[in-house]
Amino acid sequence: MAGELHGKVALVAGATRGAGRGIAVELGAAGATVYATGRSTRAQRSDYDRPETIEDTAELVTRAGGTGIAVRVDHTDPDQVRDLVRRVESEQGRLDVLVNDLGGEHLMDWGKPIWEHDLGKGLARLRVGIEAHMITAHFALALLSRRPGGLVVELTDGTAEVHEQYYRSDCGAFFDVAKTAMHRLARAxxxxxxxxGGTAVSLTPGWLRSEMMLDHFGVTEENWRESTTAPEGFGVSESPAYVGRAVVALATDPDVARWNTQSLSSGYLAKVYGFTDVDGSQPDAWRYLQEVEWVGGSGSPDDYR
Structure with a gap:
């Protein structure tokens, strides 16, 4: 798909690391101009206190073949988001793709019921995971809607089907509400x-080998299979490039409107469009969870790659 998005402009909100960075880089590899936003810069870290920066992401986008533009933005601040969109309009005159990947997993009290979860952190999680998405959509869609063919991708964790059938108590109520809200936001x-002539979808990666996840298990993208602490299910994990390729497949599909308002996953779209992860496989973590891990079924992670 190299060059298929030449002349197109994308905004990836939350592109510092993880899925956002993977999506930004793959959009760049397809030739797009990508505004990569976040709060972690080389001059100042955000409350994530991680080393990744938006400048790094923008350079990776340019190195991949696109044009990366780093802009520090707190997407919970309407004034900053308004100014960002005005800048995109001034510099590019258009917006073709909006990816909302604003999370806040550092604000979670994992495994705690709502009455034990830190309330301040939980409400902040909703502010980043829902309110910031809507603030960004409010300003960005006014520009994106001016040309037919615009695409909005709301990143989430789990498909609508998964959220309907299962409650992940290890994640808790604040996480669940924020992630399920993305399906309704994409629908709206x-x-x-x-x-x-625009299209909006909710999209989930599977078990993502983000920088934070790799650090958690003490491995790198090069040796992730050698982890001695990761559970068996980590074997069906995917790189951030995989969900990035899912977004590129949607953005370059002339019939993308067929997906409008739907809930999608990287593993499912890989089968539809034929793209692969960086190792040539097509992992489908959600099928593995639903058919094996969560129900005690037979099968191994390798059966779902």
């Missing part, structure tokens, strides 16, 4: 963009 955006 899709319905409102439909008259303007």
């Amino acid at each position: 955006e899709g319905e409102e963009l439909r008259p303007f």
